[in-house]
Amino acid sequence: MREDPARGRFVLLAPERVFDTNPTAVEVLRRCDGERTFAAIVDDLATAFNADRMRVAADAAALLGELATKRMVEL
Amino acid sequence: MRPPPPIGLLAELTHRCPLRCPYCSNPVDLARRSAELDTDTWRRVFREAADLGILHVHLSGGEPTARADIVELTRAATEAGLYTNLITSGVGLKQDRLEALATAGLDHLQLSVQDVLETEADRVAGRRGAHAENRSVAGWTVAAGLPLTINAVIHRGNIGRIEAIIDEAVALGARRIEIAHAQYYGWGLLNRAALLPEREETLLARTVVERAQARLEGAIVIDYVAPDQFARHPKPCMSGWGRRFIVVTPTGRALPCHAAESIPSLEFWTVRDRSLGDIWERSPAFAAFRGTEWMREPCASCPRKEVDFGGCRCQAHALTGDASNTDPACIWSPGRDAIRSAPPAHRRKQVVYRKYGQARQSPVNRR
Numbered sequence: 001m002r003e004d005p006a007r008g009r010f011v012l013l014a015p016e017r018v019f020d021t022n023p024t025a026v027e028v029l030r031r032c033d034g035e036r037t038f039a040a041i042v043d044d045l046a047t048a049f050n051a052d053r054m055r056v057a058a059d060a061a062a063l064l065g066e067l068a069t070k071r072m073v074e075l
Numbered sequence: 076m077r078p079p080p081p082i083g084l085l086a087e088l089t090h091r092c093p094l095r096c097p098y099c100s101n102p103v104d105l106a107r108r109s110a111e112l113d114t115d116t117w118r119r120v121f122r123e124a125a126d127l128g129i130l131h132v133h134l135s136g137g138e139p140t141a142r143a144d145i146v147e148l149t150r151a152a153t154e155a156g157l158y159t160n161l162i163t164s165g166v167g168l169k170q171d172r173l174e175a176l177a178t179a180g181l182d183h184l185q186l187s188v189q190d191v192l193e194t195e196a197d198r199v200a201g202r203r204g205a206h207a208e209n210r211s212v213a214g215w216t217v218a219a220g221l222p223l224t225i226n227a228v229i230h231r232g233n234i235g236r237i238e239a240i241i242d243e244a245v246a247l248g249a250r251r252i253e254i255a256h257a258q259y260y261g262w263g264l265l266n267r268a269a270l271l272p273e274r275e276e277t278l279l280a281r282t283v284v285e286r287a288q289a290r291l292e293g294a295i296v297i298d299y300v301a302p303d304q305f306a307r308h309p310k311p312c313m314s315g316w317g318r319r320f321i322v323v324t325p326t327g328r329a330l331p332c333h334a335a336e337s338i339p340s341l342e343f344w345t346v347r348d349r350s351l352g353d354i355w356e357r358s359p360a361f362a363a364f365r366g367t368e369w370m371r372e373p374c375a376s377c378p379r380k381e382v383d384f385g386g387c388r389c390q391a392h393a394l395t396g397d398a399s400n401t402d403p404a405c406i407w408s409p410g411r412d413a414i415r416s417a418p419p420a421h422r423r424k425q426v427v428y429r430k431y432g433q434a435r436q437s438p439v440n441r442r
Contacts, residue, residue, distance in 0.1 A: 006128025013158040069293045071250035
């Protein structure tokens with residue numbers, strides 16, 4: 001994931017692919033550093049945005065599951 | 076009016092290549108090492124590309140690792156902020172050099188394979204041992220933690236083994252595979268008669284790929300580049316002329332598509348004299364077929380004109396003699412018949428292997 005200053009957004013890049021991201025996806029993907037567990041990422045998000053933990057977990061799982069199917073992230 | 080910024084740069088670093096594949100889309104008149112851009116010019120081009128809004132750079136060729144400065148160039152592109160994709164056959168690439176590329180920040184490696192059968196792969200590549208070297212590089216790429224795409228160009232000789240090629244890509248650890256029917260430009264056009272598969276084989280190929288896509292979902296992404304010969308509509312070539320991509324050739328000419336030099340009426344600017352931004356906005360070659368103003372019928376009044384942008388200009392030129400015509404891959408093209416029956420100059424069954432000095436003897440694709 002990187003910034004696309006010419007178009008004022010963050011994008012997820014793979015060869016031949018540019019995925020536009022929404023602000024939620026940016027927050028989730030920023031925390032995926034290969035070190036933190038899924039639970040730790042969800043805890044951090046729930047705290048940072050004062051959101052329901054179950055809801056955050058469901059949204060993050062859906063996003064990461066979809067990206068894993070596209071082989072964009074490794075779970 | 077300023078055109079929206081491009082997203083991709085295809086950097087053809089060199090035409091030199093240890094392989095001699097007859098389907099190569101490089102021009103028949105190959106550029107020599109002495110005519111190639113130097114390291115500093117490419118560094119500047121990468122910075123200009125990032126400033127222009129380009130996100131991806133595809134380091135290609137020829138064989139890009141034939142450049143002695145490939146690690147430096149990769150680092151320069153990464154430091155400019157570009158997503159770097161190395162498009163290679165892997166032949167001649169050693170493990171320590173691959174690891175240096177990964178350290179330099181390479182984001183992705185795309186490895187071209189000829190076949191699953193070693194003898195066939197080496198025969199098409201025109202080099203004994205190519206298949207074995209290529210598979211070693213696949214292993215080192217995955218071991219270095221780099222995402223790997225396998226690319227297989229499909230032609231008469233390997234179309235019956237698409238499923239095996241896909242299964243091998245999974246076994247090699249690739250995340251993605253491109254099953255791409257040969258595009259007939261450059262050497263591919265010269266060898267078209269010998270490479271074109273039969274109609275039944277071509278139709279079956281799609282079914283084979285769709286079955287594999289369903290079976291392997293989540294294990295590997297399978298991208299399919301459909302053949303033009305039996306399509307209803309053309310592909311949106313380069314996602315539209317001068318709309319998303321810039322190609323820079325080994326000698327520095329900036330092209331709207333990698334085969335654009337085959338259209339003799341176009342005037343190309345070079346990165347030796349101009350910035351990439353200047354070329355993108357003002358060069359005659361990029362303006363020539365940008366948008367829809369240049370179109371004739373049946374494209375001009377077609378509801379698909381913003382979907383496929385009239386298809387491929389180079390194919391229209393090669394097969395109908397005029398680059399402004401509708402791509403003959405379209406069912407509505409008056410030149411439709413040309414897509415299945417090659418013009419007489421290309422009607423040879425004996426393949427011509429890629430080599431320097433061929434252009435003098437060849438009727439097609441002079442620059």
